[in-house]
Amino acid sequence: MTMTPAVEGKKNVVLMGRKTWFSIPASNRPLKNRINIVLSRELKTAPDGAHYLASDFSSALHLLDSPELEKQVDQLWIIGGSALYKEVMESSDPRRLFVTRVLKQYDCDTFIPDINMNKYKLLPEFPGVPTGLQEENGVQYIFEVYESTDH
Numbered sequence: 001m002t003m004t005p006a007v008e009g010k011k012n013v014v015l016m017g018r019k020t021w022f023s024i025p026a027s028n029r030p031l032k033n034r035i036n037i038v039l040s041r042e043l044k045t046a047p048d049g050a051h052y053l054a055s056d057f058s059s060a061l062h063l064l065d066s067p068e069l070e071k072q073v074d075q076l077w078i079i080g081g082s083a084l085y086k087e088v089m090e091s092s093d094p095r096r097l098f099v100t101r102v103l104k105q106y107d108c109d110t111f112i113p114d115i116n117m118n119k120y121k122l123l124p125e126f127p128g129v130p131t132g133l134q135e136e137n138g139v140q141y142i143f144e145v146y147e148s149t150d151h
Helices: 018-023 057-064 082-089
Strands: 011-017 034-039 052-054 073-078 096-102 120-122 134-136 139-148
Touching: 011 018, 011 057, 011 082, 018 034, 034 057, 052 057, 057 082, 073 082
Parallel strands: 011 034, 011 073, 034 052
Antiparallel strands: 096 139, 120 139, 134 139
8 A cells, every 4th residue: 555656646655763674674675666764863874775864753744845755745654663653643643544453462572552542533444455354374364444533
């Protein structure tokens, strides 16, 4: 979904933290057919392959408003990590959460923040998102789409 813009001739942006960027195998960086923006307070230049670097979420939004990008960009997708998810989920801008709920326990160290059901509603369906139980390689999961209610 992050690869397909709704407006022909434009591209979507994937915005991610530094650790998320480096968790993507080097052979898959940058994520193709998308504008890749990495957030980092530590890095001084964009990591190899990234299109842009921003020091924080607010700076990234300003970058999207720049003359260079505003005509190119369709949708902004936040793809991690958890601190960035938390900041965006608590913002007052209209937003949607596309969640894959994996129905299996894994030993993990990074999690999506809890979804505040006072700020979000679960949509019964969303165009292009399969409904019901899915399965891949023996792992079951469901897709959920939430929409903010506080805008």
